Amino acid sequence: MTAIKHALQRDIFTPHDERLLSIVNVCKAGKKKKNCFLCATVTTERPVQVNVVKVKKSDKGDFYKRQTEWALRDLAVVDAKDANKENPEFDLHFEKVYKWVASSTAEKNAFISCIWKLNQRYLRKKLEFVNVSSQLLEELPKVTEESVPSGENQSVAGGDEESLDDYQELNTREEQDIEIMMDGCEYAISNAEAFAEKLSRELQVLDGANIQSIMASEKQVNILMQLLDEALKEVDEIEHKLSSYEEMLQSVKEQMDHISQSNDLIQLSNTNNMKLLEEIEFLVNYLDLSKGHIKALTDGDLSSSKGIEACTNAAEALLQCMNVALRPGHDELQAVKQQQQQFKDLREQFARRLANHLNNVFVQQGHDQSSTLAQHSVELSLPKHLPFHRDLLRYAKLMEWLKNTDHEKYEGLNKNYVDYISRLYEREIKEFFEVAKIKMTGTSKEGKKFATLPRKESAVKQDLESLHGSSGKLTGSTSSLNKLSVQGSGNRRSQSSSLLDMGNMSASDLDVADRTKFDKIFEQVLSELEPLCLAEQDFISKFFKLQQSPALPGSVVADSTDVDGLLLSRQHTLLGDRHLLPSEKEEAGIIRSMMIKVFRCIEPELNNLISLGDKIDSFNSLYMLVKMSHHVWTAENVDPASFLSTTLGNVLVTVKRNFDKCILNQIKQMEEVKISKKSKVGILPFVSGFEEFAELAESIFKIAERRGDLDKAYTKLIRAVYNNVEKVANESQKTPRDVVMMENFHHIFSTLSRLKIACLEMERREAKQKYTEHLQFYVIYSLGQPLEKLNHFFEGIEARVAQGIREEEVSYQLAFNKQELRKVIKEYPGKEVKKGLDNLYKKVDKHLCEEENLLQVMWHSMQDEFIRQYKHFEGLIARCYPGSGITMEFTIQDILEYFSSIAQSH
Secondary structure, rough: HHHHHHHEEEHHHHHEEEEEEEEEEEEEEOOOOOEEEEEEEEEEOOOOOEEEEEEEOOOOOEEEEEEEEEHHHHOEEEEOOOOOOOOOEEEEEEEOOOEEEOHHHHHHHHHHHHHHHHHHHHHOOOOEEEOOHHHHHOOOOOOOOOOOOOOEEEEEEEEEEEEOOOOOOHHHHHHHHHHHHOOOOOOOOHHHHHHHHHHHHHHHHHHHHHHHHHHHHHHHHHHHHHHHHHHHHHHHHHHHHHHHHHHHHOOOOOOHHHHHHHHHHHHHHHHHHHHHHHHHHHHHHOOOHHHHHHHHHHHHOOOHHHHHHHHHHHHHHHHHHHHOOOOOOOOOHHHHHHHHHHHHHHHHHHHHHHHHHHHHHHHHHHHHHHHHHHHHHHHHOOOOOOOHHHHHHHHHHHHHHHHHHOOHHHHHHHHHHHHHHHHHHHHHHHHHHHHOOOOOOOOOOOOOOOOOOOHHHHHHHHHHHHHHHHOOOOOOOOHOOOOOOEEEOOOOOOOOOOHHHHOOOHHHHHHHHHHHHHHHHHHHHHHHHHHHHHHHHHHHHOOOOOOOOOOOOOOEEEEEEEEEEEEEEEEEOOOOOOOOOOOHHHHHHHHHHHHHHOOOOOOHHHHHHHHHHHHHHHOHHHHHHHHHHHHHHHHHHHHHOOHHHHHHHHHHHHHHHHHHHHHHHHHHHHHOOOEEEOOOOOOOOHHHHHHHHHHHHHHHHHHOOOOOOHHHHHHHHHHHHHHEEEEEHHHHOOHHHHHHHHHHHHHHHHHHHHHHOHHHHHHHHHHHHHHHHEEEEEEEHHOOOHHHHHHHHHHHHHHHHHHOOOOHHHHHHHHOOHHHHHHHOOOOOOOHHHHHHHHHHHEEEEEOOOOOOOOHHHHHHHHHHHHHHHHHHHHHHHHOOOOOOOOOOOOOOHHHHHHHHHHHHH
């Protein structure tokens, strides 16, 4: 083991400046026996580091290598397994537990003892030793300077360690002194005792000289003592003088203390005076109202601009004085109480004077504005209130002052303004709408007057009935009412325009002129109302200092709301992340309430006007829907929460209902159509009416912001047209069903293709399909007539083939032999065929109507179908009668000549 220890020290630890202190030969417990060495080492350099190193013999050669290294400070537990019995097993607890089996118990105990000693000497950490005999854990003796001679080393577990760390070498000067002293004595090295004795004698000589020197200085000591006595006397005299000075200063100190107290009192008095002056200046500066302001509040002129400005400045100064935040105790001062009472009296007096003056202004304005009604009654325009608003806005700041100081009078003025101005607006608006109604009906006020006062809708109806009773029509539009033939009944007159009316456009120019006139009047009405309402709302907001709800540009979105089962596209505002404060919501509600009261007659008058327009011509609802939708969209872009936006939105509901009612009425009239049994059908009136309706609607809606309602109406109408065309076709006796379907669906297809209505693209394709199908059906049905026997003969041949008879064997059938075929062919010579085709042309001409001009198209289709049948017959003859030489008595060229000559002759 000693040789191994020496080899490990030389080969492994010396190159790393480490010293090996203990070694144990071990192997891992429970596994294949692979021996290795655990070594306890310390570094030679300071600070000293203690390690446990695992060394293993290399597999490739006879030398050792370091495999694993642990620092002793990381060791937590040493477990010897058994403290009483010899057991070579032991555990070391580092970051994990390592189990070892030593080659002998003695080596294990020596290694554990070394670990304990190294911990005690270098680490002093709390290391736990489990199942270890107490004899192994003996503490190392402390190394002291007395117990270890100079230069002597102490060994730890067989290693040398220096213990006198405090030894110091001689410096250069000390070495020189020793060398000089030794040079003076030649035998210092050879005879150390003689040298020491010499040094002792010299030391005794020096001690005697020192004693003699001390004794010689006794006289000087006595002189020094005398000087000290004199100094003490001087000190006593100085202390006596200081005592006398202190007594004199004591009286001066008392006087100075008295002066200091007097100065403190003076300073306190000055401070109080400064504070009092500051308080007085505060009260004078903030609670003092100038005489000019008082005069303006009591006697100021509220009718002139200069006087209003002076009153406004005085009111603001008064408000500032009343709103001053008084400091604690100010309100107890009598002068302050008197001043505050004066302010209250001035406020009440001025508020009362201001309210009375503004009430007078409201009343005077109502009279002045009424005088201008006459000149506006002739023209379709509303009086402008801009001068009135401009005059009142001079009082806006005073209204704000009144709102903040006397809310009761502010609310009184609010109510009075609404009362006066609402009556004024009611007169103006009613007169305005009466003029609009007169212009719409084309009646003069002298002939049949509309009352200028508010009237009920029933009275308006009576006026309308009396206006048009003699002529039997409302306007030019109703003069074009359709005189539709009805089975078993005479002519029936409709009370409103319909698709049937539009089918008979004898007075279409008059209808268009009346509708254009109505459209312009209705647009003029809305154009006059819109700026009037917006200007009044803006004035109310500014004059009464009310906050309107903000409108965010581009924040308007469309939403669909169900109103009485009708879908109405209404506009709602998204205010984004901004939420109105409670005060803003309250003020916006006040504005809406005032506007509703001021313009309470607008919505009923608009509804009456809409009702009148609907009675004049039900198709006026198209114009009204477009115009009203546009103005609603415009109003909501300006202010979605405005009174105008809300009112027009409500009226739009009525217009939409009238429009839907108009569409339903057209559908109902379609369903009630009856056709004459004695005349051909042709293009049905409601089909032509739908064409005119679509042209009218497209011209009206070409610049409209919304087409949703029109598209829905189109869909309802076109389905009704399709259904009723099929119904009439089924009921037709004079005209074949296929002709009715073909002509009407061709007309619908042409109309939809020309107008290019996007929402009816599917219906357009359907119309084309139905037209093509029924054209083909009619052609096939008609061509069976001229060559009837020949058709029956070849149908019999095809039936035999279908039953399984071979085509070349058909000629052996008695009913279909060659003689029978020749007999049938001889019945249709070219002359007879041409005669039959001529009769067919005349019959088709009787079936088709002239309006649609489909005769040539039909004749060309019949030619193609006839030639197809001819080729089919020729093919059957060639297959069923091969080699017989039987052919038709006319050729394809003959057919083309027949069809061409017949068409040219007619």
